[in-house]
Amino acid sequence: MKHKDKVSICWLRRDLRLDDQAALYKACKAKYPVVLYFIFDTNILDELSDRADPRVTFIYQQVQQLNTQLLPFDSSVRVAFGTPETCWPELLQEFDVQAVYTNHDYEPYAAERDSALAEYLSSESIPFYTFKDQVIFEKKEITKADGLPYTVFTPYFRQWKNKLNDFFLKAYPSIKYLNNTYKKQWPIIQLEEIGFQTSTMEFPGTDFSGKLAAYEEKRDYPAADATSHLGLHLRFGTVSIRTAAKEAIDQKAEKWLSELAWRDFYMMIMWHFPQTVTQSFKPAYDRIKWINDPNDFQAWKEGRTGYPIVDAGMRQLAQTGYMHNRVRMITASFLTKHLLIDWRWGEAWFAEKLLDYELASNVGGWQWACGCGNDAAPYFRVFSPELQTKKFDPDHAYINHWVPEYQQKKHVQPIVEHAFARERILRVFKAALNQ
Template identity: 60%
Template sequence: MNRGTESSPLGTEESIKLKKSSSGDSGISIFWFRRDLRLADNAGLYHALKGDHSVLPLFIFDANILEKLAKDDARVTFIYQTLIKIKEAVQKKGSDLLIYYGKPEEIWPKILKAYHVKAVYTNHDYEPYARERDDNMAEFLTSENIAFKTFKDQVIFEKDEILKADKTPYTVFTPFYKQWYAKLNTFYTKAYPTEKYFKNLLKIKALEFPTLKDMGFEKSELEFPKIDYKDKLDHYAKERDFPALDSTTHVGLHLRFGTVSIRQAVRDAIEAKSSVWLSELAWREFYMTILWHFPYSAFDSFKKQYDKIIWRNNEVEFKAWCTGNTGYPIVDAGMRQLNEMGWMHNRIRMVTGSFLSKHLLIDWRWGEAYFASKLLDYEMASNVGGWQWAAGSGNDAAPYFRVFNPELQTKKFDSKFEYIKKWVPEFGTEKYAQPIVEHTFARERVLKAFKDALSS
């Protein structure tokens, strides 16, 4: 099957009729998995199972997204392997997982032709494409007299739930977090007991499952992090900034695709009394709130005057940064870790981001796009927020005149060069690249460029 065509698990017209009859005269509900790939503690699935109809779970490999990815993108493999586990679990309940590859706007009419659908349940998504997709889906399903019900699942608080007294969104984290924390209680962190209602899954015979090859993808051999962060929370605050230590949670991938519940993560942070990790989880929601209220910031500077900056955008230097050959070892170590693991230590994300946008005067959007293509845990809100923080153009960002000194960052967080030597084995030899730019010169250059733009 060629990439770009949808893979139909329904087969022939005869099998379509059989499946339509299996939904019964009363019809069925469909639960649409997206960024919530788990059966336990899933808000939308819980409400679907408690509804008036039997529930058929669905996942669509969205060609609108996947067609832009490399054929060996590891995130597709992760999703695929996770869906296999979900499929096996619901099959044990006498049901199955309906899976398609294609564009949702083309897939849904086929689903409605095959099944007597009365309601569609799903969970909220906050990124620009997802919002447009769901608005269109709501309009389409309403025109077909089908209810479209969506729920909050990937955050504790969303949209307008944390606002200033004047009902405007916070753009500074500290006051946002104070209200977020003050509002936090067991009501918001309690798990949804979906397992009590699995009997309401639609009883159906096994459905086909398109292969990665059917969809034009190859299996990635990248190793995915396990959900084993609890043991790290006791020393998270003390050790999280040191990249040579394996002291961060690596939970980003699982929060991104919903293989762990945010409610579970917050409960674990509270139980471990890890206030630092709890605040990190709140940062994630802060950036999602910013993206929701200021969707333009996904592509343009939050502080609009920063779009006046004249970037150098030197492609040779950008390639050196991408490949980890800038001659700044802590930067190069981070970029090589990213390229090999699909992950980078958060402290080093800040260092590499600052280096690209300030030392090299390359548009933060170039770096954001590169991270988007590589990070297993890529979330638009956090990635854009982090990049705009580093560049100085974001809300509550580092001031433009703050330029990370890679050498000082190394002395503070990798003084024994353990992290650097792991990822840059030629460090300290003649084979290692010379610095691409001198720090003092780069700092003076970026300060002038930013000052000129912001004063114009």
């Protein structure tokens, strides 16, 4: 019988970094050499329609970067391709696994996957340890006096800020213990081997040190490029949430800190109310009679609505995998309220295109714009694209960059008239909510 090395496994998912990484720190501080393990999960990859999806390229590049950082320790990431259900038994054939360490993931698929793995490992008498790592506060850490979750952000944020202290911001010095990683250089699977091509899309960097002061003043002006572009890195854990929060506090960037709290808030909502991934938080809104015109939806996706600010946002998304946050609200409101298209259609399109796509925040943002979420804008608040343009892109710098034909007066006619759309949405929503 072949001898198998005794090891611990640190399963990487949304935490692709070596420093200030909770599970990696706990694993490396324990008794056995640590194998860093990453699975290109076909349950997730098979859902992607673009074979050059830039997020897969980003993950691939990050794993390569981890391997470079692990070279001085004569270690590397063990990469697998398949479903967790098939990959884990194969790993247990290779090693005498003493324990598995990983960080919490709050999405419904992840919760099911981790629950199934915990059961399987238990049947093999292997302990499964999981840790909080991608949020500051999770699950039931911030609740009302009666122990129930907050469903309104403002009082949640008040308590979030009150509770925030050095204990919750303390970094895990995982990088100090990398000598405890398992000594082996594994070849990394090529992207082509998992059915993908390298994307040519550019990815934002992680240096946001000088950007947060500008964010406080100019965050609502899409032409100013005054946002941190850190969403992609928070999504895949290439930057620690604790580092981000400390940077916000150091730069006295209250508004940016509140954005991190919104992210925690939506993760907490999804954990307590997993049904909201596909259903409205306010169930009455699931009675709305959407029009769901496929031609209107196509025009919105392609930035051909005849509303300059909407079209600019949709084209920015298509070309860069990013859209300015103010414009995300405008385009989402336009789809649901001007075109009467189900928020789930828009949520799915953003899921396909956004580099920084996070299920909880995306669902939360779409339900907010539609009016059907917790703490949402009221249904009768209908963004006027013209007024939003006057306030936030008065010189048309953003619009002219992304939709140059508007300067040349060659643009398409609006696919729906604002006053008509507003009157229609009020009538349709009222009918559904008064049933």
